[in-house]
Amino acid sequence: MFGDDFTQLTLFITGPTWLRDPVRQACTLPEFGHRDAENAKRFEPALRNLRALANLDPDDKDWDVLIANGSGTTAMEACIRSLAAESETVLNVSVGAFGDLFHTLAQVNGKKAEQLRFESGETVDMALLEYALQEHSPAVMTCTHNETSTGVVNDIEEMCRLARRYGVLPVVDGVSIFGGGPANLAGVQPGAYATATQKALGLPAGFGVLFVHKSAEEKAQKVANRGYGSDILKLLSSARKQQTLTTPNCALANQLAVQLDYIVNEEGVHNRFDRHERLRSLTAEWVGQQKGLELLAPANHRSPTLTAVKAPEGTTVQQLKDLKERMRARGYLFDPGYGKLNAGLEAEHKPVCFRIGHMGDVTEEMLSEYLQQLEEELKSL
Numbered sequence: 001m002f003g004d005d006f007t008q009l010t011l012f013i014t015g016p017t018w019l020r021d022p023v024r025q026a027c028t029l030p031e032f033g034h035r036d037a038e039n040a041k042r043f044e045p046a047l048r049n050l051r052a053l054a055n056l057d058p059d060d061k062d063w064d065v066l067i068a069n070g071s072g073t074t075a076m077e078a079c080i081r082s083l084a085a086e087s088e089t090v091l092n093v094s095v096g097a098f099g100d101l102f103h104t105l106a107q108v109n110g111k112k113a114e115q116l117r118f119e120s121g122e123t124v125d126m127a128l129l130e131y132a133l134q135e136h137s138p139a140v141m142t143c144t145h146n147e148t149s150t151g152v153v154n155d156i157e158e159m160c161r162l163a164r165r166y167g168v169l170p171v172v173d174g175v176s177i178f179g180g181g182p183a184n185l186a187g188v189q190p191g192a193y194a195t196a197t198q199k200a201l202g203l204p205a206g207f208g209v210l211f212v213h214k215s216a217e218e219k220a221q222k223v224a225n226r227g228y229g230s231d232i233l234k235l236l237s238s239a240r241k242q243q244t245l246t247t248p249n250c251a252l253a254n255q256l257a258v259q260l261d262y263i264v265n266e267e268g269v270h271n272r273f274d275r276h277e278r279l280r281s282l283t284a285e286w287v288g289q290q291k292g293l294e295l296l297a298p299a300n301h302r303s304p305t306l307t308a309v310k311a312p313e314g315t316t317v318q319q320l321k322d323l324k325e326r327m328r329a330r331g332y333l334f335d336p337g338y339g340k341l342n343a344g345l346e347a348e349h350k351p352v353c354f355r356i357g358h359m360g361d362v363t364e365e366m367l368s369e370y371l372q373q374l375e376e377e378l379k380s381l
């Protein structure tokens, strides 16, 4: 059979992530018509459980959640297209490659884009953010909750509060943390919060998820040229019928319903977040025990879903790629670091980084076993 060529690897990359068996099997549940009553059997509980994961009160009318065909980037681009008018400035706050992605999205969609960029591995300096908000008078600020290239978590509550104080609509990329750590949207008060299925939610890729506050919906009503698939108002009106704007992947919709029910009603949201914190601690402790390894992210800003690790002095990108192949032989997919970041670090003769993805449904036992195997391979670096 064709599939016999496919190797079963346990993924410890930063997305897509390892899938539980019940998630894999859920894609064999019945296909359905997306404008039929069967559709809501999947999307009604899925949307309700997404709200629970964001700690939103079921009756909180200020918030909506929608599902868009595509991925995290689709949801991010919908925010750029729908929330910033042509003449308005978008301030993109970046601490790495995914913050840069938001800047690119603003640029290629013809917005006036300004960037406040911090060094990779750093977090956002609030005084500099305040200065940039004053200097550029943006209409929209984008930021990254969890920077996947460096494993840095930003204080989005503080950032959104600052933006709101200047009358700026904050938009948050929560792609690699939602489902693995608290988003607390009612407290944080972003205008919109984007995520995707294939990271901490423990599902295959294929849907972007977007939480929309009423302030953002009101703003979108005043923005022209929102596109079609990127129009938050069109996406919202479908979501209010528990539907998607365009035909969804039915297999993924089945998996989404099954997995979100598991997360909210079986594992429990708090247990899930606690488990991710334990995975972070376990990884940090292990790094501390390894000679020559160091954590990239500063204390108190370390991600619960992934850890970036500085490799021993003198390690090359090629050596990390070789390490990846040796881990493959052990049945794992190792993450040799974010390509562009490592190319830059290597050119500057700084230590290169590898990453350990510990998001979704990875257990402490799985992670411990992985780290033990990695430790053996690291000896030959």
Ligand SMILES: *Cc1c(COP(=O)(O)O)cnc(C)c1O
Residues within 6 Å of the ligand: 015, 071, 072, 073, 074, 098, 101, 144, 146, 147, 148, 173, 174, 175, 176, 196, 205
């Ligand atoms: C993965 C990722 C993205 C891109 O998401 P896609 O689903 O691949 O479009 C954006 N932002 C962050 C922080 C990510 O980790």
